[in-house]
Amino acid sequence: MARFPSPFSFPSSPAFWRSPVRGARFTSVLGLVLLAGMTVLFVTGLLSYAAYNPDLHRVNDQTPGKGLLGFFLFAWPTDPHWLYRLTQGVHVTLGLALVPVLLAKLWSVVPRLFALPPVRSLAHALERVSLLLLVGGALFEFVTGILNVQLDYAFPGSFYPLHLYGAWVFFAAFLAHVALKAPTAVRNVRAMRAGREEQREDDVLAAPRPDPPTVSRRGALWLVGGGSAVLFGTSAGRSFDGPLRATAVLSPHGGPEPGEGPNGFQINKTAAYVGIDPRETRPEAWRLVVTGRSGTVRLSLAELRRLPLHSAALPIACVEGWSTSDQWWRGVRLRDLAALVGYDASDDPPDVLVDSLQRSGPFRRAALRANQVGDARSLLALDVNGEPLSADHGRPARVIVPAAPGVLNTKWVARLEFGEL
Incomplete structure (x- = not known):
């Protein structure tokens, strides 16, 4: 019979977390996927910002006072003519596809977020602050990015500076986290590839009293990967030609063309919407x-x-x-x-x-x-x-x-x- 957390247990209690899938190895695989994916997202995001020519201060600069954060800016080229289509298509499509990976990663480490006492030492306090910036920055970037894709500007202020500043905060915390955790993550993934899925006694992410397993760690990873594949298949067609355009049902501009004839291709805003007389x-x-x-x-x-x-x-x-x-x-x-x-x-x-x-x-x-x-x-x-x-x-x-x-x-x-x- 499956066991359930006590009604008096809380997320800060180890007894609250019972899934046998939990563990450092499961988390490490997700972390390495995010390491590659987030790096590509960060680079393509900076390229998108450069393409907006923010050094043309009279008009296009959406982030006044960016200072040293503008070191990467350059005159955006005109060749190849599909360059922005590629870089921004990769940025948005990959960001959507990584959503299941990010959610699974947050689920796998959530006991650490609620661990008590919240601060045990100065070093622990610094680690907790970096973790707060990492998790908060990731959620902020993904939420604002998805809202922007859906043309839903529920957040205050302009998307451009908010997303840029948030990206720098998140990526700085991300690099610090990678420097601390990457060697351990690689060792854990190698152990999984060797077929050793047993729980280590020092695995602080594993449930101390797990319920009976219903899926293996590999099965859970396949489930996460399947979710990413579904999001890719239902969004990628908005950025690239081919049969996937008809399956881009999650995109505001996916699916068939909005009209017929020479002018029957996608637009963002109509003449009436922006007040053209x-x-x-x-x-x-x-x-x-x-x-x-x-x-x-x-x-x-x-x-x-x-x-x-x-x-x-x-x-x-x-x-x-x-x-x-x-x-x-x-x-x-x-x-x-x-x-x-x-x-x-x-x-x-x-x-x-x-x-x-x-x-x-x-x-x-x-x-x-x-x-x-x-x-x-x-x-x-x-x-x-x-x-x-x-x-x-x-x-x-x-x-x-x-x-x-x-x-x-x-x-x-x-x-x-x-x-x-």
């Missing part, structure tokens, strides 16, 4: 204002179409992890527009500040670096897949830049200001 985007009313070294030029849609038009096959990839396949865009090169206001953008391209007609939400203004302006595939797009842009895809004109995050591919463009930012 259709009267402002009519060809007879809309004008593009271009400013730069030699002054200001105002162009109607008809005048833009009389300029040399070029095409490029580029995807849209967003910070939430979803992306489209390559779409064929056609419009005026950004560097040709820069030339209209006094810049030889082929040799020395300027930065550009892009203003949108949108009235709500972040990135109503966005900045692009000079290397992005100078790329021949960077366009002020007027058409997509052979037809004019729809209202939700940015009619009458939107920016499209290779390898840039979707939020920097500004829709409903009203003004381009070229110069050093």
Whole structure:
């Protein structure tokens, strides 16, 4: 007969924890998986932040006062054109797939979190603080990341600085924990691979009076891995082409395309949602204002179409992890527009500040670096897949830049200001 904890036992009591799966070896396997996975998440997260060009202080910098935390920033490249689609797709898909591993790891060590007395010495106090930062940081990063993927901003403040600062706090505690625990974890995993699953007498994570086993430690690990596989299969299609796009049921942008025809591919926010007045985007009313070294030029849609038009096959990839396949865009090169206001953008391209007609939400203004302006595939797009842009895809004109995050591919463009930012 299975035994149950006494109704008077609490999580701080060893008698509360009865699963025979518990133990240092089970925890060590999960820890090594998280060691690899969390490192990839941290690196791809920093790459995503760099892709937002936060050193362009006038607009894109979402984390003022970051100081030394900005050491990794660099001019985000435009090649390969699918770069951000890959890095952010890996970041979000891997983060979702690691959720069962993280929960299992927390379950396996939870007795240590409730151990009494809470502090036995100064060294123990420091260990407890680092553990608090580790667990709290992991939960904070995963919860805010998943909410951002679901476009649910229930947390206060901007996602970008919260997630960046939280990542640094978590990863510092994570590295300290790895330095202390990695050698033991490797020894425990080697013992499991050798077939030795017996409980060691000094295993502080094992239940002191375990219930009869219903599954082996290996079986429990397979269960956790199966949960990760399910989350991968129901989310990965949002980031990569192929049959998994139809199974991405956990993604707000998964499954079939939202419409038909040349403009029938994914969007993040509609024109109505961000407050676009259709009267402002009519060809007879809309004008593009271009400013730069030699002054200001105002162009109607008809005048833009009389300029040399070029095409490029580029995807849209967003910070939430979803992306489209390559779409064929056609419009005026950004560097040709820069030339209209006094810049030889082929040799020395300027930065550009892009203003949108949108009235709500972040990135109503966005900045692009000079290397992005100078790329021949960077366009002020007027058409997509052979037809004019729809209202939700940015009619009458939107920016499209290779390898840039979707939020920097500004829709409903009203003004381009070229110069050093």
